[in-house]
Amino acid sequence: MATPQDRQLVEQWRSIQTTYFRTAAAIDRALESRFNIGLTEFEILDLVAESEDAACRMKQLGERTPMTQSAMSKVVDRLDKAGLISRRSCQDDRRSLFLELTDAGRALHREAAIEHRALLKENLA
Amino acid sequence: MATPQDRQLVEQWRSIQTTYFRTAAAIDRALESRFNIGLTEFEILDLVAESEDAACRMKQLGERTPMTQSAMSKVVDRLDKAGLISRRSCQDDRRSLFLELTDAGRALHREAAIEHRALLKENLA
DNA sequence: TGTCATTCAATGACGTGTCATATAAATTAG
DNA sequence: CTAATTTATATGACACGTCATTGAATGACA
Numbered sequence: 001m002a003t004p005q006d007r008q009l010v011e012q013w014r015s016i017q018t019t020y021f022r023t024a025a026a027i028d029r030a031l032e033s034r035f036n037i038g039l040t041e042f043e044i045l046d047l048v049a050e051s052e053d054a055a056c057r058m059k060q061l062g063e064r065t066p067m068t069q070s071a072m073s074k075v076v077d078r079l080d081k082a083g084l085i086s087r088r089s090c091q092d093d094r095r096s097l098f099l100e101l102t103d104a105g106r107a108l109h110r111e112a113a114i115e116h117r118a119l120l121k122e123n124l125a
Numbered sequence: 126m127a128t129p130q131d132r133q134l135v136e137q138w139r140s141i142q143t144t145y146f147r148t149a150a151a152i153d154r155a156l157e158s159r160f161n162i163g164l165t166e167f168e169i170l171d172l173v174a175e176s177e178d179a180a181c182r183m184k185q186l187g188e189r190t191p192m193t194q195s196a197m198s199k200v201v202d203r204l205d206k207a208g209l210i211s212r213r214s215c216q217d218d219r220r221s222l223f224l225e226l227t228d229a230g231r232a233l234h235r236e237a238a239i240e241h242r243a244l245l246k247e248n249l250a
Numbered sequence: 251t252g253t254c255a256t257t258c259a260a261t262g263a264c265g266t267g268t269c270a271t272a273t274a275a276a277t278t279a280g
Numbered sequence: 281c282t283a284a285t286t287t288a289t290a291t292g293a294c295a296c297g298t299c300a301t302t303g304a305a306t307g308a309c310a
Contacts, residue, residue: 021191066146
């Protein structure tokens with residue numbers, strides 16, 4: 001039945017959940033209200049900003065986030081429509097896509113990242 | 126800009142996210158396929174099972190989970206329709222609701238909890 | 251006691267994630 | 281070199297969560 005170890009696992013799990021939800025909600029609301037992008041959008045921007053130096057992105061990005069391929073595709077689509085990112089098709093393999101920040105995207109990321117880090121600090125302490 | 130502390134925060138955050146998503150997805154799929162309930166449904170069952178001893182629940186449950194009030198209301202609704210839980214209105218305060226496991230709910234919870242704990246163990250190690 | 255504010259739960263509109271599948275390109279087999 | 285398979289991304293149907301609001305009951309207080 002409910003061994004002490006079980007209880008401890010459940011505790012640990014709930015603690016992760018709580019931290020995750022609280023932090024995600026805080027960041028999401030802040031970014032949404034100040035920059036009009038959600039947390040997931042920011043996270044893609046952040047990943048793209050991190051690797052300002054090529055490779056047929058989309059695919060590799062998928063390996064660096066727990067997001068689904070289809071979720072990623074839609075987020076990238078929104079970012080593209082918002083003019084924050086551009087998809088450039090890759091010559092070597094025309095199935096793949098390069099992602100790049102636009103100037104607007106880079107500028108927004110710079111600002112939003114500050115807020116993001118601040119909220120992480122506040123919530124993960 | 127990106128202080129080392131920032132990077133460390135981001136790392137920590139991604140690690141939490143990954144753990145959360147991986148674990149949640151694993152549990153969700155297992156429960157869905159074996160018991161036809163999702164992770165959130167199970168979590169409510171689990172909380173109700175834990176407090177088999179009254180109080181006008183709904184409200185208090187809300188304090189023990191990061192779920193929104195409205196999310197809870199909908200999950201409880203599904204559980205009710207599935208015959209796993211029953212809502213009984215509270216005499217003292219007729220706005221509030223008592224929640225109780227039905228026999229089916231108790232039985233399902235007993236089985237599902239085993240799976241749940243096992244997957245937690247596997248994923249949080 | 252009658253009004254006003256507050257609290258508990260439910261609901262509708264809406265956005266976003268997921269699964270399954272589609273499309274298109276590249277790779278492998280025969 | 282064609283057919284079958286696999287890989288990269290997009291998309292449509294659908295489920296679920298969120299926000300804002302509603303309905304109903306309670307509490308406060310004049």
